[in-house]
Amino acid sequence: MTTGGSAATREAITTALTDRRPAFRDQGLQSGGPPLVLYTSAEAHRSVDKAAANLGIGLANVRHIPVDEAFRMRTDVLSAAITADRDAGLEPFCVVATAGTTTSGSIDPVDAIADVCAREGLWLHVDGAYGALFVLAESARAAFAPLVLADSIALDPHKMLFAPVEAGALLVKDKAKLRAAFAFPASYLTVAEDDLMVDFMDYGPQLSRGFKALKVWAALRTFGVDAFRGTAQRCLDLAAHLATRIDAEPGLELMNPVTLTAVCVRVRGRTDAEHRELLARLNADGTALLGPAVLHGRAGIRACIANHRTTLADIDLLADRLSGFANS
Incomplete structure (x- = not known):
């Protein structure tokens, strides 16, 4: 350890x-x-x-x-x-x-x-x-x-x-x-x-x-390995759902193939400064704590589902907020 x-x-x-x-x-x-x-x-x-x-x-x-x-x-x-x-x-x-x-x-x-x-x-x-x-x-x-x-x-x-x-x-x-x-x-x-x-x-x-x-x-003795297996799978499924929501929104661009639980997104036509503003806004209003992302030299924002308490409703709320920003 x-x-x-x-x-x-x-x-x-x-x-x-x-x-x-x-x-x-x-x-x-x-x-x-x-x-x-x-x-x-x-x-x-x-x-x-x-x-x-x-x-x-x-x-x-x-x-x-x-x-x-x-x-x-x-x-x-x-x-x-x-x-x-x-x-x-x-x-x-x-x-x-x-x-x-x-x-x-x-x-x-x-x-x-x-x-x-x-x-x-x-x-x-x-x-x-x-x-x-x-x-x-x-x-x-x-x-x-x-x-x-x-x-x-x-x-x-x-x-x-x-x-x-x-x-x-x-x-x-x-x-x-x-x-x-x-x-x-x-x-x-x-x-x-x-x-x-x-x-x-x-x-x-x-x-x-x-x-x-x-x-x-x-933790393993208390909850059993199956609890962690199920939680890991659920996090992967939630990330895949977020990727699907982003793909369905014309104003959003998925920046990476979603292999695990990191989902990087860029709002089409928005500047790097506007992406930083979006991060601050989502954090300040309690929607989600996201981070910056740079892939192949292009800036965006990154969501990573890594909390066992995250729900499908949480993911849909985030997707709705991103869609609203893209269409504003």
């Missing part, structure tokens, strides 16, 4: 660095060899850049791969970028794919990216902080099946499991690689070996840790 998806991604990249260069623990990025390069999508969360900067990789060594019309990472460009960097004497080491981008909810083609990583010998981390727990919903399960190919996955139970913050999680396929990155023996921390216990001080950066797992465990 981590403080959130940002911490999970940083810890995953730390593990990938240690796996690539075993001397990283002792000598850092000065351990020899050419500069390391990390690849991610142009739509990736800022936590990827932040981790690269904090770990000393440097933003100059992060490649933001362009996306297709559905805002998914283009694997052809990824492959070409890896080849170009190798030819330039650099060392590719990690790809961060996204299963549910923050703005559009798009899912990168993880299976095709995994093929590239296997061929090139790269670590594959998947940022599933927003999207991956939608695997609980029957309609979305197949979309997340390729995540089994990842070396590591970031999750956020404080999103689709509705746990109070902080409750993030990192899954790593090879436990030994995670331990190799974070285990530091000390005489004052000697702990007796116990097959029933995992000492998490050896599997992450923290020694003192809050009991973040308790709130997730308690």
Whole structure:
């Protein structure tokens, strides 16, 4: 368990660095060899850049791969970028794919990216902080099946499991690689070996840790997994309904394929300033708390259904307000 998806991604990249260069623990990025390069999508969360900067990789060594019309990472460009960097004497080491981008909810083609990583010998981390727990919903399960190919996955139970913050999680396929990155023996921390216990001080950066797992465990024990499956599916259905309402209104433009629960919309013929005004108005009158969106350089507004109390009436009220603004 981590403080959130940002911490999970940083810890995953730390593990990938240690796996690539075993001397990283002792000598850092000065351990020899050419500069390391990390690849991610142009739509990736800022936590990827932040981790690269904090770990000393440097933003100059992060490649933001362009996306297709559905805002998914283009694997052809990824492959070409890896080849170009190798030819330039650099060392590719990690790809961060996204299963549910923050703005559009798009899912990168993880299976095709995994093929590239296997061929090139790269670590594959998947940022599933927003999207991956939608695997609980029957309609979305197949979309997340390729995540089994990842070396590591970031999750956020404080999103689709509705746990109070902080409750993030990192899954790593090879436990030994995670331990190799974070285990530091000390005489004052000697702990007796116990097959029933995992000492998490050896599997992450923290020694003192809050009991973040308790709130997730308690909710699952209290409500059962089926309650979360049903809620995830209902959120997806509500997002699809909002997309249908927007498509039916000539004055509104749906900006993204609605894969998960992020719905981005632009009011035709309105300026960016007018979109900001609309956001403020919807928030001030209590209709909905929406956010800004920029996709392919075009600005709009973003709704994200991520509250188990949201109802169909709430969605229809929002759609009616958007339609009224478009026709005013």
